[in-house]
Amino acid sequence: MNGPHGVGQGEADSRHRSDTRARIQQVAVELFTEHGYDGTSLREIAERIDVTKAALYYHFKSKEDIVASLVQDYADQMDSLIAWGREQPRTAQTRREVLSRYVDIVAKGDQVFRMLHQNQASANMLGSMKRRGDLFKERIEFLIDLLTEPDAGLPERVRAAMAIGGISVGWMLFASRADRSELVNAVTEIAGEIAELPCPRAAR
Amino acid sequence: MNGPHGVGQGEADSRHRSDTRARIQQVAVELFTEHGYDGTSLREIAERIDVTKAALYYHFKSKEDIVASLVQDYADQMDSLIAWGREQPRTAQTRREVLSRYVDIVAKGDQVFRMLHQNQASANMLGSMKRRGDLFKERIEFLIDLLTEPDAGLPERVRAAMAIGGISVGWMLFASRADRSELVNAVTEIAGEIAELPCPRAAR
DNA sequence: GTCTATAGACGGATAGAC
DNA sequence: GTCTATCCGTCTATAGAC
Numbered sequence: 001m002n003g004p005h006g007v008g009q010g011e012a013d014s015r016h017r018s019d020t021r022a023r024i025q026q027v028a029v030e031l032f033t034e035h036g037y038d039g040t041s042l043r044e045i046a047e048r049i050d051v052t053k054a055a056l057y058y059h060f061k062s063k064e065d066i067v068a069s070l071v072q073d074y075a076d077q078m079d080s081l082i083a084w085g086r087e088q089p090r091t092a093q094t095r096r097e098v099l100s101r102y103v104d105i106v107a108k109g110d111q112v113f114r115m116l117h118q119n120q121a122s123a124n125m126l127g128s129m130k131r132r133g134d135l136f137k138e139r140i141e142f143l144i145d146l147l148t149e150p151d152a153g154l155p156e157r158v159r160a161a162m163a164i165g166g167i168s169v170g171w172m173l174f175a176s177r178a179d180r181s182e183l184v185n186a187v188t189e190i191a192g193e194i195a196e197l198p199c200p201r202a203a204r
Numbered sequence: 205m206n207g208p209h210g211v212g213q214g215e216a217d218s219r220h221r222s223d224t225r226a227r228i229q230q231v232a233v234e235l236f237t238e239h240g241y242d243g244t245s246l247r248e249i250a251e252r253i254d255v256t257k258a259a260l261y262y263h264f265k266s267k268e269d270i271v272a273s274l275v276q277d278y279a280d281q282m283d284s285l286i287a288w289g290r291e292q293p294r295t296a297q298t299r300r301e302v303l304s305r306y307v308d309i310v311a312k313g314d315q316v317f318r319m320l321h322q323n324q325a326s327a328n329m330l331g332s333m334k335r336r337g338d339l340f341k342e343r344i345e346f347l348i349d350l351l352t353e354p355d356a357g358l359p360e361r362v363r364a365a366m367a368i369g370g371i372s373v374g375w376m377l378f379a380s381r382a383d384r385s386e387l388v389n390a391v392t393e394i395a396g397e398i399a400e401l402p403c404p405r406a407a408r
Numbered sequence: 409g410t411c412t413a414t415a416g417a418c419g420g421a422t423a424g425a426c
Numbered sequence: 427g428t429c430t431a432t433c434c435g436t437c438t439a440t441a442g443a444c
Binding site: 032033034035036037038039117118119120121122123124137140141144154155157158159161162163164165166167168169170172173174178182183186187189190191193194 | 236237238239240241242243319321322323324325326327328341344345348358359361362363365366367368369370371372373374376377378382386387390391393394395397398
């Protein structure tokens with residue numbers, strides 16, 4: 001399990017590895033987001049960083065391996081959040097904290113997050129990872145569980161889903177234009193309000 | 205401009221056309237949603253309905269033309285909604301009505317809506333249509349404009365975005381499992397609350 | 409670590425018979 | 427309207443020199 005390949009390798013053991021690997025990842029994220037996973041060839045990636053296709057295969061054992069290396073960290077953070085949330089009491093404070101931490105993950109993983117959102121249907125992307133649970137949908141369902149009572153009805157669950165979905169869309173639409181911390185605050189605040197429904201209005 | 209091709213042809217002039225065209229559309233939507241646009245070959249579509257690739261080319265002049273025929277109706281409805289909204293006074297009632305109509309479009313266009321959401325980054329899909337405005341992002345921005353005052357700040361715009369985004373995600377997650385009209389009501393109701401923020405809580 | 413060269417497969421699209 | 431047969435392009439991935 002040594003050698004240049006291997007998904008789990010963070011920047012930790014960077015004794016003196018060239019930065020080519022990191023440059024591949026950076027360019028890959030950008031192109032996968034812009035043109036889609038299937039719409040991006042290894043040739044394109046290689047050309048952008050001025051190496052050849054074959055060089056990519058020294059650093060990653062396949063195209064899918066490139067994306068896996070990108071997504072691993074994001075998935076781990078989601079799993080940590082879910083695990084943490086399950087150990088907390090089901091209070092309003094916990095729910096706010098879950099949403100806040102989720103926004104942080106989204107904000108921190110920004111580029112990868114956008115890439116995933118834009119490539120949800122790419123069956124080729126993450127074909128192997130998908131078997132361990134749909135990276136997106138399944139984990140979002142778990143978040144919904146954290147935000148609702150076990151016996152919650154449809155409206156409550158829909159409300160939780162909309163809080164989480166709102167975070168995604170809010171971020172995607174404004175991340176490139178607004179001040180980051182300002183956006184984090186606004187999104188977190190509003191998501192919290194959506195989830196809690198402060199006053200159960202008499203409407204309808 | 206006659207012959208079998210031509211995007212604009214609804215079911216209106218169906219004197220006695222075979223249903224092959226419609227079956228192609230149906231299968232295409234399903235496969236594009238599941239495996240992505242690039243991940244679906246014309247061979248797959250043809251096999252599913254038990255014709256050959258060449259037959260597809262009798263009904264549609266290209267792969268992209270298939271998807272265009274599907275999306276046209278959805279785009280038109282969005283444009284109608286936006287045009288209608290721009291003529292209305294900027295009242296809370298109008299905003300609720302905009303959201304309600306948007307939910308109806310999503311609910312009615314269900315399958316196409318899902319397909320579009322799952323293939324946002326497929327550059328090949330709708331390459332021609334994109335030039336007339338990004339089908340998704342741009343139109344959602346217009347909806348946000350309808351839901352906010354012209355001088356609205358970031359939080360207000362983010363709030364509107366989250367209401368609309370919440371509709372998408374709420375629908376995507378529950379459409380296959382919940383009762384349709386029940387879901388329409390729940391989503392519409394909650395989106396309205398998000399957009400209006402009934403009581404400006406002193407929280408935080 | 410990076411290169412050249414190429415294998416091997418599959419994609420969209422077209423021509424022309426029936 | 428549907429078929430068979432085929433063209434041509436591009437893709438991932440590998441082999442082996444340097």
